[in-house]
Amino acid sequence: MNVKQLKTTEQKRPEGCLDVTRVREDFPVLCQTVHGKPLVYLDNAATAQKPRAVIRRVAEYYETENSNIHRGVHWLSETATRAYEGTRTAVRQFLNAAEEREIVFVRGTTEAINLVARCYGGARLQAGDEVVISAMEHHSNIVPWQLICQEKGAVLRVIPVDDHGDIVMDEYHRLLGPRTRMVALPHVSNALGTVNPIKQMIADAHGAGVPVLVDGAQGVPHTRVDVQDLDCDFYAFSSHKLYGPTGVGVLYGKASLLEEMPPYQGGGDMILSVSFEETEYNVLPYKFEAGTPNIAGVIGLGAAVEYINALGIEAVASHEDRVVAYAAERLASVPGVRLVGTPGRRASLVSFVLGDVHAHDIGTILDQEGIAVRTGHHCAMPVMERFGVPATVRASFACYNVEAEVDALADGLEKAWRLFRGV
Amino acid sequence: MSDLRDLYQELILDHNRRPRNFGPLAEANRSAKGINPLCGDKVTVHLQVEDGQVKDIRFEGTGCAISIASASVMTESLKRQTREDAVSLFERFHRMVAPADGVESDPPDMGKLAAFAGVRDYPARVKCATLAWHALRAALDGKEKAVSTE
Ligand SMILES: Cc1ncc(COP(=O)(O)O)c(C=O)c1O
Numbered sequence: 001m002n003v004k005q006l007k008t009t010e011q012k013r014p015e016g017c018l019d020v021t022r023v024r025e026d027f028p029v030l031c032q033t034v035h036g037k038p039l040v041y042l043d044n045a046a047t048a049q050k051p052r053a054v055i056r057r058v059a060e061y062y063e064t065e066n067s068n069i070h071r072g073v074h075w076l077s078e079t080a081t082r083a084y085e086g087t088r089t090a091v092r093q094f095l096n097a098a099e100e101r102e103i104v105f106v107r108g109t110t111e112a113i114n115l116v117a118r119c120y121g122g123a124r125l126q127a128g129d130e131v132v133i134s135a136m137e138h139h140s141n142i143v144p145w146q147l148i149c150q151e152k153g154a155v156l157r158v159i160p161v162d163d164h165g166d167i168v169m170d171e172y173h174r175l176l177g178p179r180t181r182m183v184a185l186p187h188v189s190n191a192l193g194t195v196n197p198i199k200q201m202i203a204d205a206h207g208a209g210v211p212v213l214v215d216g217a218q219g220v221p222h223t224r225v226d227v228q229d230l231d232c233d234f235y236a237f238s239s240h241k242l243y244g245p246t247g248v249g250v251l252y253g254k255a256s257l258l259e260e261m262p263p264y265q266g267g268g269d270m271i272l273s274v275s276f277e278e279t280e281y282n283v284l285p286y287k288f289e290a291g292t293p294n295i296a297g298v299i300g301l302g303a304a305v306e307y308i309n310a311l312g313i314e315a316v317a318s319h320e321d322r323v324v325a326y327a328a329e330r331l332a333s334v335p336g337v338r339l340v341g342t343p344g345r346r347a348s349l350v351s352f353v354l355g356d357v358h359a360h361d362i363g364t365i366l367d368q369e370g371i372a373v374r375t376g377h378h379c380a381m382p383v384m385e386r387f388g389v390p391a392t393v394r395a396s397f398a399c400y401n402v403e404a405e406v407d408a409l410a411d412g413l414e415k416a417w418r419l420f421r422g423v
Numbered sequence: 424m425s426d427l428r429d430l431y432q433e434l435i436l437d438h439n440r441r442p443r444n445f446g447p448l449a450e451a452n453r454s455a456k457g458i459n460p461l462c463g464d465k466v467t468v469h470l471q472v473e474d475g476q477v478k479d480i481r482f483e484g485t486g487c488a489i490s491i492a493s494a495s496v497m498t499e500s501l502k503r504q505t506r507e508d509a510v511s512l513f514e515r516f517h518r519m520v521a522p523a524d525g526v527e528s529d530p531p532d533m534g535k536l537a538a539f540a541g542v543r544d545y546p547a548r549v550k551c552a553t554l555a556w557h558a559l560r561a562a563l564d565g566k567e568k569a570v571s572t573e
Pocket residue numbers: 045046107108109110111138140141186188189190215217218238379
């Protein structure tokens with residue numbers, strides 16, 4: 001879509017507000033047409049588009065700095081190592097972590113959670129112990145816990161969500177008991193858009209002496225995260241949802257906890273010395289970074305963080321909040337639409353159904369209009385079950401989305417409704 | 424680009440709204456479930472096979488218009504067909520919705536199934552159109568476990 005044709009509500013842009021027209025120009029993918037229509041990309045919760053700065057930085061690494069890190073004394077390796085570690089510094093600042101060694105690079109949120117479940121849960125959990133998660137988890141914050149609980153004979157307890165898609169706090173408090181060893185929660189639900197009161201929930205868990213992992217896959221891109229202020233024990237997110245490359249993620253963990261955890265994988269870089277009798281593990285964070293990592297991806301993530309910093313995460317958040325609020329209101333007025341999730345605080349996305357038209361059919365019809373949405377269970381089958389729907393349509397927003405795209409979506413939905421109603 | 428009406432033909436919309444042969448089958452001697460993990464569609468096909476012939480067939484499940492209509496029309500097309508006819512019809516149906524090497528062909532004698540030819544312009548939807556057929560195949564083969572389109 002040529003943004004100049006879009007009516008943005010940006011005529012008079014107050015200080016600290018996002019210049020969306022400029023922002024859109026930073027994302028090469030957005031200036032395409034799909035099936036002859038301007039691309040309207042509303043599948044950001046699945047993965048965000050990449051700004052030119054990130055794409056260029058990855059190319060630059062391969063063109064001028066490519067080499068393995070932490071291994072060579074040669075110039076290239078030193079340059080690459082510096083760039084790789086530069087991202088760690090940028091991420092530490094971005095999350096306001098106390099120390100760089102608390103930032104572990106992994107493949108994504110999924111791997112970060114698996115690492116904690118396996119290494120922290122594996123060392124701590126005993127038969128009869130309990131792990132508390134919520135009814136709005138992504139599968140990647142369910143299955144790793146299920147696996148370790150099965151192995152240890154521990155029990156997975158689930159905090160219910162109410163009809164709005166908010167966590168039932170009383171139930172949460174009731175579940176925090178003497179056998180609770182871990183709480184794992186999403187910052188923002190990828191299926192409902194709920195922003196959870198995680199700061200309060202973390203304080204509650206700590207009151208019961210229980211550490212908390214926050215699945216921040218949908219949190220970090222949409223809100224300022226300060227891990228020290230939250231006082232979370234672990235925080236996981238994926239680069240690719242934050243405008244960075246795929247195949248990279250971050251696990252933040254309090255140093256004291258990471259220190260006592262056994263390594264996740266064995267191999268190069270995670271050791272200080274190896275003999276056949278004994279291996280001495282490397283210090284944090286390298287203990288958890290076995291093997292050659294996704295160097296280009298990590299460096300690309302650094303560029304993404306720099307990009308967000310330049311826009312200002314607060315400016316991004318307030319822009320998105322406006323668009324998402326408009327979307328919730330506008331879509332609710334489309335005939336046949338029923339929102340799934342009407343949480344007290346919403347971020348990033350709107351999930352809905354259109355009468356009894358299956359989400360998949362809507363996805364195809366919208367695609368013909370150039371509109372990309374996610375349709376299905378969003379890797380959150382228990383949420384679908386809770387709300388009694390097989391699937392939903394999800395429109396999810398990023399810094400470059402505008403109200404006119406919401407209007408295009410609404411028009412597409414009206415078209416789908418007409419087709420299926422036979423009118 | 425092809426018109427959406429080529430995909431969502433009236434026959435498909437109708438079978439989606441009022442699926443035929445929908446529900447359990449008391450006399451079934453074979454059943455199999457097909458799952459499309461991508462969208463969560465689930466279709467169970469029940470068969471009563473006697474002397475190598477599909478004596479009766481019904482289906483249950485949830486899914487998009489394409490998968491439900493496809494299951495519905497499939498059940499209509501298979502009654503009193505032999506096992507071999509059923510397998511051969513699946514092969515022709517598959518060729519129609521997912522032409523090998525992009526060579527489009529409209530196999531003869533498809534009857535109402537011809538309404539699904541438009542699916543070939545929507546590669547993402549081929550799995551929807553073939554879900555019930557995969558379950559059918561598994562049921563004919565006597566497979567117990569759910570089959571996946573992946
Ligand atoms: C809330 C939530 N948690 C975890 C994940 C998994 O992220 P990834 O696939 O990048 O590991 C996602 C993304 O799909 C998500 O939305």
